[in-house]
Amino acid sequence: RPPLPPPCARNESEGYIGADASWVRLKKAIQYKTVSLAPHDYDKQELGDFVRYLKQAFPGVFRSPHVRHDIINKYSLLISVHGKNATLKPYMLLSHMDVVPVVQSEWKWDGFGAKESADGQRVYGRGAVDNKGQLMAVLEAINFMLSKGDQPVRSFFIGFGHDEEVGGEDGALQIAKELRRRGYNQLEFILDEGLMLIEGLMPGLKFPIAGIGVSEKGSLSLNISVRSEGGHSSLPPSQSSIGILSAAISRLEANPHPFIFDDLTANFVERISLDLPFPLNVVCSNIWLFKPLIRIALSKGLTKSMVHTTTAITMIHGGVKSNVIPPSAWAIVNHRIHPSQTIKQIIDRDIAVINDHRVKVEAVNGFSFEAHPISPHNPKYDWPFQVLEKSVRQIHPTAVPLPMTLIANTDTRHYLNFTKHVFRHNPVTLHAKEVSMIHGRDEYISRSGFESAINFFYHLILNVDSNVNSNVPHKHSTEL
Numbered sequence: 267r268p269p270l271p272p273p274c275a276r277n278e279s280e281g282y283i284g285a286d287a288s289w290v291r292l293k294k295a296i297q298y299k300t301v302s303l304a305p306h307d308y309d310k311q312e313l314g315d316f317v318r319y320l321k322q323a324f325p326g327v328f329r330s331p332h333v334r335h336d337i338i339n340k341y342s343l344l345i346s347v348h349g350k351n352a353t354l355k356p357y358m359l360l361s362h363m364d365v366v367p368v369v370q371s372e373w374k375w376d377g378f379g380a381k382e383s384a385d386g387q388r389v390y391g392r393g394a395v396d397n398k399g400q401l402m403a404v405l406e407a408i409n410f411m412l413s414k415g416d417q418p419v420r421s422f423f424i425g426f427g428h429d430e431e432v433g434g435e436d437g438a439l440q441i442a443k444e445l446r447r448r449g450y451n452q453l454e455f456i457l458d459e460g461l462m463l464i465e466g467l468m469p470g471l472k473f474p475i476a477g478i479g480v481s482e483k484g485s486l487s488l489n490i491s492v493r494s495e496g497g498h499s500s501l502p503p504s505q506s507s508i509g510i511l512s513a514a515i516s517r518l519e520a521n522p523h524p525f526i527f528d529d530l531t532a533n534f535v536e537r538i539s540l541d542l543p544f545p546l547n548v549v550c551s552n553i554w555l556f557k558p559l560i561r562i563a564l565s566k567g568l569t570k571s572m573v574h575t576t577t578a579i580t581m582i583h584g585g586v587k588s589n590v591i592p593p594s595a596w597a598i599v600n601h602r603i604h605p606s607q608t609i610k611q612i613i614d615r616d617i618a619v620i621n622d623h624r625v626k627v628e629a630v631n632g633f634s635f636e637a638h639p640i641s642p643h644n645p646k647y648d649w650p651f652q653v654l655e656k657s658v659r660q661i662h663p664t665a666v667p668l669p670m671t672l673i674a675n676t677d678t679r680h681y682l683n684f685t686k687h688v689f690r691h692n693p694v695t696l697h698a699k700e701v702s703m704i705h706g707r708d709e710y711i712s713r714s715g716f717e718s719a720i721n722f723f724y725h726l727i728l729n730v731d732s733n734v735n736s737n738v739p740h741k742h743s744t745e746l
């Protein structure tokens with residue numbers, strides 16, 4: 267393991283941010299029902315109220331002479347933080363204001379109630395992790411810095427889109443256009459939501475893996491449909507449109523896309539071998555010999571999505587009445603495409619697997635895009651990656667920061683032309699068993715996790731401004 271940086275200061279006078287006020291502000295933020303349902307279909311009233319709330323909750327940011335803010339396309343926010351040295355290329359921190367809906371009957375708590383656990387150490391609510399915790403942590407960090415009378419050296423933008431959960435066309439895409447309109451075509455790096463710090467990712471792994479998304483899978487939603495002769499249910503065909511569609515779905519699920527072992531996965535396996543107990547450490551440090559065993563281990567649990575293009579049947583519809591033969595049936599197949607595959611390859615293979623000319627396969631407009639390029643991530647040479655890695659390790663000394671592919675998607679695809687240094691990381695710790703709360707039920711963030719996230723962004727801003735290339739130990743307790 268590389269040497270640990272000195273641990274972070276742990277009290278507020280030394281720069282550790284963990285004030286009650288931040289926790290109260292987060293709880294309020296979670297109560298806004300900023301739900302997105304479909305492209306261009308989101309709760310405009312709640313989004314407007316949420317933006318007004320942010321402005322009122324952070325006067326130190328929004329009224330600072332070093333900050334300019336613009337509302338983009340009615341609800342998104344572009345915040346420009348002016349650094350002391352205007353000649354340096356700015357960087358950008360992204361996050362999003364909208365959330366996916368809550369199926370309230372599935373939840374123990376009100377999905378927008380911001381219910382606190384009895385010990386006060388957790389708050390429950392949609393968006394706690396995805397992505398209001400991150401959004402509020404960014405604002406808290408810059409608020410803390412400005413409230414001390416400090417000003418960053420390098421300028422940066424903060425972009426909060428309002429429709430990430432439905433594609434980002436009205437939010438992130440418009441923010442990107444506005445940046446270009448102002449003449450900003452190049453950014454030093456971009457950091458958006460993404461992989462978290464995951465505990466218990468594999469049996470025997472003692473330390474959390476801090477995934478830093480250096481690429482992002484592609485996405486492909488296919489509408490598979492069948493049309494057939496309708497009629498009276500007393501005169502059924504041997505296979506109805508629903509039956510034909512179901513058989514196609516079964517074939518897709520029974521034939522997953524192939525296992526792919528790329529360089530990022532090899533690096534992941536080699537790196538975790540240092541922290542695994544015997545005999546797993548021997549297995550993982552000898553990929554050439556144990557690849558079949560490693561393949562079995564990675565093809566389970568959360569890591570399965572790292573090594574395959576995934577297939578998820580997410581919607582199905584067919585039939586109109588119990589005594590009517592269904593004239594049509596359709597389903598949506600959502601794929602997240604491994605970076606070494608393309609949309610065309612996935613469609614071709616699906617058609618071959620379905621192997622039934624009665625099933626029509628069509629890509630859904632707007633929800634299909636190729637995987638992202640891999641951002642430079644050499645810890646010796648690529649300073650944006652160094653800054654991220656260093657900031658993670660300062661806040662979580664035992665965590666293992668690792669360059670990985672994000673298995674889901676973010677707003678970053680609207681910003682890919684600004685820089686090749688694009689990263690996706692949400693600095694909050696989750697146990698592998700808790701990951702299902704993202705877009706699932708009883709989403710929560712812990713108070714310590716939120717405080718760590720604030721500290722992560724604060725340190726990130728400081729690290730960007732320090733000479734990271736020389737890898738000097740950080741000295742916040744004396745700087746502050």
Ligand SMILES: CCCCCCCC/C=C\CCCCCCCC(=O)N[C@@H](Cc1ccccc1)C(=O)O
Nearest residue numbers: 430431432433460461464475477568674675676701
């Ligand atoms: C560190 C170990 C890594 C291995 C396991 C990873 C476990 C990670 C757990 C969850 C995934 C994190 C997702 C983070 C960002 C997701 C944001 C999101 O929900 N985006 C939408 C965007 C979208 C895409 C396509 C159409 C509409 C919206 C999504 O991906 O669905």
Ligand SMILES: [Zn+2]
Nearest residue numbers: 362396397459
């Ligand atoms: Zn999100």
Ligand SMILES: [Zn+2]
Nearest residue numbers: 366396431705
């Ligand atoms: Zn999401």
